[in-house]
Amino acid sequence: MQRHIGADVVEQYVMGALDIESSRFVEGHVAQCAECAAVLQNEAAVEVAMHEVAVLKKVVSLSARRRRVGALVASAAVALAAGLVMVISVDPQPAPTERPMLRHCIEASTARDCISRAQFDGVITIGPDREPIVPLYDQVSPEGAVP
Amino acid sequence: MALKGTISREGPIEAAARFGDRAAWSELIARHNRRVMLSLLAQGILPSHAKEIAQEAWLRLITQADAKKLDRLELPGLAIRQAIFLARSDARKVGHSTVSLDEAPDEGNGESPEMAFLSRERLLKARERLNDFAPSARAIFEQLYGDPHLSHAEVAAQVGLSVQRVRQIICEVRKVLRAELEGGSNAAAHRR
Numbered sequence: 278m279q280r281h282i283g284a285d286v287v288e289q290y291v292m293g294a295l296d297i298e299s300s301r302f303v304e305g306h307v308a309q310c311a312e313c314a315a316v317l318q319n320e321a322a323v324e325v326a327m328h329e330v331a332v333l334k335k336v337v338s339l340s341a342r343r344r345r346v347g348a349l350v351a352s353a354a355v356a357l358a359a360g361l362v363m364v365i366s367v368d369p370q371p372a373p374t375e376r377p378m379l380r381h382c383i384e385a386s387t388a389r390d391c392i393s394r395a396q397f398d399g400v401i402t403i404g405p406d407r408e409p410i411v412p413l414y415d416q417v418s419p420e421g422a423v424p
Numbered sequence: 425m426a427l428k429g430t431i432s433r434e435g436p437i438e439a440a441a442r443f444g445d446r447a448a449w450s451e452l453i454a455r456h457n458r459r460v461m462l463s464l465l466a467q468g469i470l471p472s473h474a475k476e477i478a479q480e481a482w483l484r485l486i487t488q489a490d491a492k493k494l495d496r497l498e499l500p501g502l503a504i505r506q507a508i509f510l511a512r513s514d515a516r517k518v519g520h521s522t523v524s525l526d527e528a529p530d531e532g533n534g535e536s537p538e539m540a541f542l543s544r545e546r547l548l549k550a551r552e553r554l555n556d557f558a559p560s561a562r563a564i565f566e567q568l569y570g571d572p573h574l575s576h577a578e579v580a581a582q583v584g585l586s587v588q589r590v591r592q593i594i595c596e597v598r599k600v601l602r603a604e605l606e607g608g609s610n611a612a613a614h615r616r
Contacts, residue, residue, distance in 0.1 A: 288595070288598075291462060291465065292576075292591075292594065292598075293458060293575070293576070294576060294591055303471075304470075304471040304472060307470060307471065308470055308471075308472060314468070314470060315468075317465060317471075318465060318466060318467070318468045321462050321463075321465035321466040322466040323598070323602050323605065324462050324466075325459075325462050325463055325466050326547065326550070326601075326605050327565075327569050327598060327601065328459060328462075328569050328570075328572075329547055330547055330550045330551050330554065330569070330601060330605075331565065331566050331568075331569035331570040332569075332570060333547055333548065333551045
């Protein structure tokens, strides 16, 4: 019986770092040696996990981005609600509840004007890239609000 | 360790392959076959048999694409699932693998949510651990494992280091992440 292959060699094999001759040696050996075949299985599982860890970054980043956007929308909604309360308390004429909280400006041809109006109206906008655009309350007062 | 295929989306090469472009298929096989092979080896299938199964899996995908039966081609996930399906079917007939595939948890349905959570939890911990490394080491790891068609030599050329040095860095990162995946630093001591 041949000696077992070192775990470091098997590791190199799954990493694709061995030359063809050495790779064939490993493949031939594990076909005869159950113990080394088990080591190979374990090393391959680790290598698969390495790929998963590398890919995970994108998923984590996406989740974090969604959380950030969610927090932004939530804070904007609170700010908007506060603005509407001010509108009601100062001038009962406009009907703030009739104003949509969210405006879709997804048509690329009209998006610029639509977003501009929405910013002036203090309404959260969904732009052509489907991302929410929050009105700048410190620069543009909602219509009818006291500056 | 029960892990799913990587998350991916259909790109232009995948779309071209789905519409019968053989050059696109060649490119995709060259890019993803190693990942398919690794998944089979991780199931305990011997390399010689894993090569046959991987080849058969690609052939089936090409046939399905030609028959317009593929709505999307997300790789390497679809190829991995096809290969593991073939391996399981094959294992019921003959015993090629070192462990019985029927005894292994089914990747699609048999994996308990708890196990999936643990697995993901460990992956996330490993991911956090990766942040402890220098940005250059992290970049090398992400390039090599995140971009399946890049070889060690290509990554080395991109970062301006020798292939030997790139492999050394990868081995160092891999050792630490491995310990994290195996449940802490003590697990590394169990290696042969």
